[in-house]
Amino acid sequence: MIIRRVLTIGGLVAMIAVVGVVPALADDLADYLADAGDAVYSGRRVVGTTWDGLESVGVVEIQHLGGMATLASGSSLATIGGGRMRFDGPSGAALSFIGATQFDLSSRYVVSSSGSTEHLGRSAHVLDVTEAGFLRMRIIVDDSSSAPVATEVYARDGSVFRYSAMIEFSVSVDPEMAMTDEHPYEMMLPVDQVGLPVDAAGYQLVDVYAGPQGASQAFYTDGLFSFSVFTTTGRVNWEDAIDGELPYTVDGQSYWRVINPASLWVMWNAPGTTIALVGDLPPDHLEAVLGELPKPGIDGWMTRMWRRLFG
Amino acid sequence: MADLIFDPDAHGELFSAYLDGQLTPAEVVVVSELLDGDEDAIKEFLALRHVRTSLRLLPEFEVPAALLPDGHLGDRLSAYLDGELVTLEHRRVTKHLVDCSDCRAELQELDGARIAVRSLPGVDTTMTGEIAATPAPPRRRRIVAGGIGAAAAAALLVGLAVGGSGDPVFVLDDLATHHIARASAEPGFAVLPAAIELAAP
Numbered sequence: 001m002i003i004r005r006v007l008t009i010g011g012l013v014a015m016i017a018v019v020g021v022v023p024a025l026a027d028d029l030a031d032y033l034a035d036a037g038d039a040v041y042s043g044r045r046v047v048g049t050t051w052d053g054l055e056s057v058g059v060v061e062i063q064h065l066g067g068m069a070t071l072a073s074g075s076s077l078a079t080i081g082g083g084r085m086r087f088d089g090p091s092g093a094a095l096s097f098i099g100a101t102q103f104d105l106s107s108r109y110v111v112s113s114s115g116s117t118e119h120l121g122r123s124a125h126v127l128d129v130t131e132a133g134f135l136r137m138r139i140i141v142d143d144s145s146s147a148p149v150a151t152e153v154y155a156r157d158g159s160v161f162r163y164s165a166m167i168e169f170s171v172s173v174d175p176e177m178a179m180t181d182e183h184p185y186e187m188m189l190p191v192d193q194v195g196l197p198v199d200a201a202g203y204q205l206v207d208v209y210a211g212p213q214g215a216s217q218a219f220y221t222d223g224l225f226s227f228s229v230f231t232t233t234g235r236v237n238w239e240d241a242i243d244g245e246l247p248y249t250v251d252g253q254s255y256w257r258v259i260n261p262a263s264l265w266v267m268w269n270a271p272g273t274t275i276a277l278v279g280d281l282p283p284d285h286l287e288a289v290l291g292e293l294p295k296p297g298i299d300g301w302m303t304r305m306w307r308r309l310f311g
Numbered sequence: 312m313a314d315l316i317f318d319p320d321a322h323g324e325l326f327s328a329y330l331d332g333q334l335t336p337a338e339v340v341v342v343s344e345l346l347d348g349d350e351d352a353i354k355e356f357l358a359l360r361h362v363r364t365s366l367r368l369l370p371e372f373e374v375p376a377a378l379l380p381d382g383h384l385g386d387r388l389s390a391y392l393d394g395e396l397v398t399l400e401h402r403r404v405t406k407h408l409v410d411c412s413d414c415r416a417e418l419q420e421l422d423g424a425r426i427a428v429r430s431l432p433g434v435d436t437t438m439t440g441e442i443a444a445t446p447a448p449p450r451r452r453r454i455v456a457g458g459i460g461a462a463a464a465a466a467l468l469v470g471l472a473v474g475g476s477g478d479p480v481f482v483l484d485d486l487a488t489h490h491i492a493r494a495s496a497e498p499g500f501a502v503l504p505a506a507i508e509l510a511a512p
Contacts, residue, residue: 083496175336
């Protein structure tokens with residue numbers, strides 16, 4: 001208890017000192033994201049992604065409190081936040097990751113206010129997030145709750161790549177969400193680094209975990225978008241595995257991709273390795289990242305022969 | 312500096328507990344009602360959150376090793392596993408775990424012991440509303456794309472990998488689950504949480 005008091009007092013003293021000398025903190029993107037993380041609200045949210053004429057859209061009920069979001073649709077329920085996720089659905093899981101990053105977002109993104117607006121009859125303001133001078137993201141923030149009530153992510157050509165909007169909104173939440181979470185979680189602890197670049201097109205390799213099915217999970221982020229690269233030994237025939245999708249080509253290299261409402265999956269085989277990238281990064285970022293990860297390729301004929309003979 | 316001064320008779324403590332998710336359902340109803348119409352309460356809530364945000368954005372306050380038993384986390388590991396730590400303390404413990412292999416090992420041991428206790432015969436975990444934390448068993452030579460948005464689901468079918476018996480197994484929605492859980496620790500997740508992939512039918 002004494003230790004906690006010391007920490008609290010020390011933190012407050014430090015905070016007062018810093019707040020006194022950094023008055024422009026509220027203009028920082030990190031500040032807005034932190035406010036959005038703390039926002040308390042509920043309602044229904046539509047999220048969609050449009051890319052190369054393909055579209056994927058979903059609607060979900062959301063409750064947001066204490067940095068945790070509970071998303072419900074049909075009989076599925078997911079509670080997510082702070083590196084924890086519990087999914088009560090067909091493939092139920094409860095995971096708790098040990099990892100968090102503090103990035104200087106201003107090194108890549110600049111945020112500016114673009115005036116006032118309304119969303120669902122409530123007063124709101126518009127934030128523009130630019131990257132190298134072009135608009136990357138527009139966020140409409142509810143004035144009273146700081147909730148992000150609408151978001152648009154733009155591709156490099158200026159088209160809307162992903163959008164999200166609350167179609168019902170309230171600042172109240174279901175009291176049940178305040179119940180203590182006593183569920184057991186599978187703890188995910190960082191492991192040694194894998195043979196992947198520590199920086200991929202501006203995304204930093206933050207940590208690596210033992211992933212599912214014997215794979216390893218390398219987590220990258222630039223502070224706004226993020227992705228994980230899952231690698232495992234062996235080779236998957238993606239063409240047979242993913243029906244109805246055409247190969248996705250970057251710099252003459254073929255990948256397989258799946259477009260979801262709020263994320264992308266890209267899969268390929270590199271020599272001796274199967275790789276899957278899961279993340280929310282926009283198309284131009286994705287192409288740059290793929291250029292710095294292991295390229296698609298096939299095993300040597302000796303390896304193929306060995307596998308054919310001995311499995 | 313003005314917004315750092317609070318009325319001691321106001322709702323600061325209640326709001327603070329609310330933001331930490333520590334209220335009872337009845338108390339949450341009270342707070343929700345306050346935030347739905349009371350302008351003063353909303354202002355006070357926003358001011359409190361501003362302070363918390365400012366605190367969180369400070370450089371990490373390093374705890375002198377001498378203040379911790381043996382420089383490690385000790386009993387706080389149990390509280391961490393039980394989800395009993397409040398936001399700031401949770402972050403400090405998490406940061407220490409990233410850097411300290413001894414505490415990570417101890418946490419793994421603790422977690423293993425908890426799982427062993429839960430698996431003992433006669434322990435009815437359903438009484439506490441627990442769900443299985445064990446990931447789905449590996450499915451040999453299978454690749455599954457499932458649990459995603461309706462439009463994508465229509466375009467995707469479950470497929471079988473072909474080749475030798477040593478083919479890897481990737482259950483794509485397991486990968487998505489792991490990514491989303493990790494990504495939720497990052498600030499950008501607040502703007503566009505991707506878990507809609509899992510929750511959508």
